[in-house]
Amino acid sequence: MLRRLLEHEQILAGLLLLPTVLILSLFIAYPFAKGIWLSLSSATVGNPGVFIGAKNFVKVWNDSIFQKAAQNTVIYTAIATVFKLGLGMILALLLNHHFRGKRLVRASVLLPFIIPTVLSTFAWKWMFDPTFSVINWTLYYFGIITQRIPWLSDSNLALGSVIIVNVWRGMPFFAITLLAGLQTVNPELHEAASMDGANGWQRFWRITWPLLLPVTMVVVLFSVIQTFADFQLVYVLTGGGPANSTHLFATYAYQIGVAAGLLGEGAAISLAMFPILFVIVILQLWYIRRVEGA
Amino acid sequence: MAMIRGPRWKRWAYFYIPLWLYMIGLLFPFYWMLVTSFRPDNELYRSWRAATNTPLWTLNPTLEHITYLFTNTTFAIWLYNTMFIALISTIISLFCGLLAGYALARLKFPMAGGLGASIFVTYLVPPTLLFIPLADVIRNFRLQDSPWALILTYPTFLIPFCTWLLMGYFKTIPKELEECARIDGATRIQAMIRIVFPIATPGILSAGIFAFTLSWNEFIYALVFLSSPQQKTVPVGVVSELIRGDVYFWGPLMAGALLGSVPVALIYSFFVEHYVTGLTGAVKG
Numbered sequence: 001m002l003r004r005l006l007e008h009e010q011i012l013a014g015l016l017l018l019p020t021v022l023i024l025s026l027f028i029a030y031p032f033a034k035g036i037w038l039s040l041s042s043a044t045v046g047n048p049g050v051f052i053g054a055k056n057f058v059k060v061w062n063d064s065i066f067q068k069a070a071q072n073t074v075i076y077t078a079i080a081t082v083f084k085l086g087l088g089m090i091l092a093l094l095l096n097h098h099f100r101g102k103r104l105v106r107a108s109v110l111l112p113f114i115i116p117t118v119l120s121t122f123a124w125k126w127m128f129d130p131t132f133s134v135i136n137w138t139l140y141y142f143g144i145i146t147q148r149i150p151w152l153s154d155s156n157l158a159l160g161s162v163i164i165v166n167v168w169r170g171m172p173f174f175a176i177t178l179l180a181g182l183q184t185v186n187p188e189l190h191e192a193a194s195m196d197g198a199n200g201w202q203r204f205w206r207i208t209w210p211l212l213l214p215v216t217m218v219v220v221l222f223s224v225i226q227t228f229a230d231f232q233l234v235y236v237l238t239g240g241g242p243a244n245s246t247h248l249f250a251t252y253a254y255q256i257g258v259a260a261g262l263l264g265e266g267a268a269i270s271l272a273m274f275p276i277l278f279v280i281v282i283l284q285l286w287y288i289r290r291v292e293g294a
Numbered sequence: 295m296a297m298i299r300g301p302r303w304k305r306w307a308y309f310y311i312p313l314w315l316y317m318i319g320l321l322f323p324f325y326w327m328l329v330t331s332f333r334p335d336n337e338l339y340r341s342w343r344a345a346t347n348t349p350l351w352t353l354n355p356t357l358e359h360i361t362y363l364f365t366n367t368t369f370a371i372w373l374y375n376t377m378f379i380a381l382i383s384t385i386i387s388l389f390c391g392l393l394a395g396y397a398l399a400r401l402k403f404p405m406a407g408g409l410g411a412s413i414f415v416t417y418l419v420p421p422t423l424l425f426i427p428l429a430d431v432i433r434n435f436r437l438q439d440s441p442w443a444l445i446l447t448y449p450t451f452l453i454p455f456c457t458w459l460l461m462g463y464f465k466t467i468p469k470e471l472e473e474c475a476r477i478d479g480a481t482r483i484q485a486m487i488r489i490v491f492p493i494a495t496p497g498i499l500s501a502g503i504f505a506f507t508l509s510w511n512e513f514i515y516a517l518v519f520l521s522s523p524q525q526k527t528v529p530v531g532v533v534s535e536l537i538r539g540d541v542y543f544w545g546p547l548m549a550g551a552l553l554g555s556v557p558v559a560l561i562y563s564f565f566v567e568h569y570v571t572g573l574t575g576a577v578k579g
Binding site: 225258 | 309312313316317319320321323324326327330338339340341349350386389390391393394396397398401402403404406409413415416418419420421422423424425426427428429430431446447449450453454457481482483507510511513514517518528529532533542544547548550551554555558559562563566569570573574
């Protein structure tokens with residue numbers, strides 16, 4: 001009987017998908033619904049709260065720290081993505097040569113990406129230390145600066161420092177995936193173009209870039225989502241400071257929802273990411289489909 | 295893939311020097327982690343402008359920071375917790391991903407497309423979107439401060455990835471192999487377990503390695519769901535137990551960061567090719 005049932009495609013498919021559907025609905029779909037409820041309620045830790053409509057969203061919308069966090073998130077995502085793509089592309093082009101020690105170089109390039117982010121971010125925090133910064137020491141030693149650079153303690157500079165670390169961590173991911181794309185480009189195309197007198201830049205812009213575009217778009221999609229929803233870097237490097245100037249959506253949601261225990265308001269802040277993420281995903285999926293279809 | 299051509303100066307200017315700059319920039323933070331871990335405190339806390347003979351290395355290496363880590367904190371337990379959680383959640387995710395990936399790649403059933411798409415969408419949901427309601431759900435299930443809070447939630451971002459990667463793998467395996475086995479009297483499940491899964495071993499390995507490093511790396515769930523020092527994972531333990539107010543114990547901090555990175559780095563170094571396949575497969579879909 002059981003054997004017969006298992007031969008039935010639809011029943012078998014249901015059984016095979018059951019564990020996945022169970023886990024994803026319990027820990028993604030249900031929390032998502034719960035998040036919407038929380039964001040519309042006055043819940044705090046230990047108090048289930050009551051329905052208060054859109055009050056949390058109105059409050060958050062008029063909150064100057066939230067506005068700053070939203071602005072930071074957009075700047076952070078845009079600048080970091082541009083640099084990750086640019087520097088990652090150059091590195092991919094460099095790695096797409098034959099040279100001695102290539103395997104070792106390629107393997108070590110990915111280290112910033114695989115080492116636990118919080119741990120490597122602490123190394124950066126130590127390198128940015130106001131009194132013991134090795135970066136300041138080096139710049140001073142070579143006579144480039146005379147005053148120390150307040151990497152994390154100046155509210156304008158801090159976001160830039162966080163972006164540097166994000167680029168450092170994410171760029172290898174771009175480089176390695178773009179390299180995989182580069183290896184599928186037929187070298188004869190380049191040879192033919194050289195013979196027709198195209199220079200290096202023209203060959204990149206007319207051959208490599210268009211062929212890589214589908215891969216590039218997918219990598220950018222993943223990176224934008226990760227960067228937009230980033231938490232760890234800011235949490236470790238600045239904690240959102242100085243004076244709440246470097247908060248992102250996620251770190252501010254943590255501060256309100258977990259540290260201050262205002263579940264409703266915290267849930268509203270992190271849900272505020274959702275429409276923007278949704279639009280980014282839809283736009284990019286649409287674009288990827290168009291590029292691949294063309 | 296081209297050899298580097300042209301005159302010597304050109305090769306240096308366009309290849310070796312840029313590559314060296316990249317390598318220094320990418321690896322220096324790890325070097326600094328290493329040096330700090332073995333540098334005595336009286337050398338560590340010197341002002342940035344103070345003259346020192348060996349600014350970038352040390353002549354007096356010490357084990358005091360590592361000893362501190364193992365005697366004054368529960369670092370060994372954090373390492374064990376991280377390993378345990380990463381291992382079990384990887385196994386759960388591989389199990390679910392194998393079954394779901396097979397069903398989506400091979401079986402015909404209503405809503406197959408819709409389910410595949412929704413699994414892909416959950417793949418794009420960042421953990422920071424849901425951590426507050428999820429913490430509430432964890433409290434309701436009375437799982438807070440238990441490793442199971444993480445073992446059950448990490449699969450939410452690992453399963454979609456594993457399913458996606460393995461589905462791609464299964465599609466490359468010819469259907470005829472299975473059909474032959476079934477003509478010889480094997481049931482569908484037997485054909486799946488004995489024929490398809492063994493062929494997919496490289497894919498399983500890639501997905502597993504990638505999932506393991508992702509769980510080792512996870513931070514926000516571990517930060518929010520765990521509270522007692524004995525339950526913490528390495529990233530959370532280092533953040534919460536090695537900083538007292540505004541005082542950072544940089545020696546032990548860097549030693550902890552170094553030792554917390556070594557297991558992942560080791561596993562990575564053994565399986566670089568599998569990891570890269572997982573990584574590039576993850577974005578190709």
